[in-house]
Amino acid sequence: MAANFDLKVLSPSRAVTTVKATAVTLPGVMGYMTILPDHAGMVAELDQGEVTIMTADGAVERFFVSGGYVEVEGNRVTLLADVIERAREIDVNRAQTARKRAAERLGHISADIDLERANRALRRADQRIQMSQATPKS
Template sequence: MAEMRVQIVAPSGVIYDHRASMVSARAIDGDISILPNHTPIILPLTIHAVRIKRISIDAEDWVAVNGGVLEVRNNVCSIVADSAERARDIDIERAFEEKHRAEESMKRLSGIKANLEYKRASISLHKALNRINVSKNKRV
């Protein structure tokens, strides 16, 4: 079976490093799936889940990625993320608290949507929802 190495790095360090048969992510232009022997490519990523089909355990891993860049070259798929968190590491209570704070900020600022604070709250909400969705795909 063909395989590639998948590495996800964030400012906090290495988040993920395993062999895989497929990676799915969301680039700014839309969803992409990467298979072994993919043509070299560099893409900017949005806030979304990255799904990785592992070789060694025949399972999928999920990582919440909050923007960054995906690069594929020589059967290595590297993601340098603004921030990233594996499903098993997500503190779901904290994610719901962040979601609630972001929603409250957006309600408070709803009359002035061009406001920078409103945009920040919207991004925070999107990140919290991404973490909540990814956390539902935890493996025991």
């Protein structure tokens, strides 16, 4: 059994990180999942939420993702996120503004309001705020 695996984290605009990892926990559309070394091959859709990476050197990296996909093939894992930000780099003021805007949309429901989109925006802002508050800035 391998002790770690190669993990690439990508977004459409850049390569975010490439590390040797011992585990990665991700928000799948059916719930959170953890990938360990020698995981069965798969492709899964990601929901918005927190990604936690345990690196081979013992460090923990946390990211917020807003959808995407993960592919596991052998001991190679590729995470392609629609939007991704390191937890310590989340702009909490921007997240609070987005939360206020989404809450206002939901408070004034009319025929032209996309409720699913507004609820998703509210949840995304809440998750980003929560992650930012739980992460020390370095």
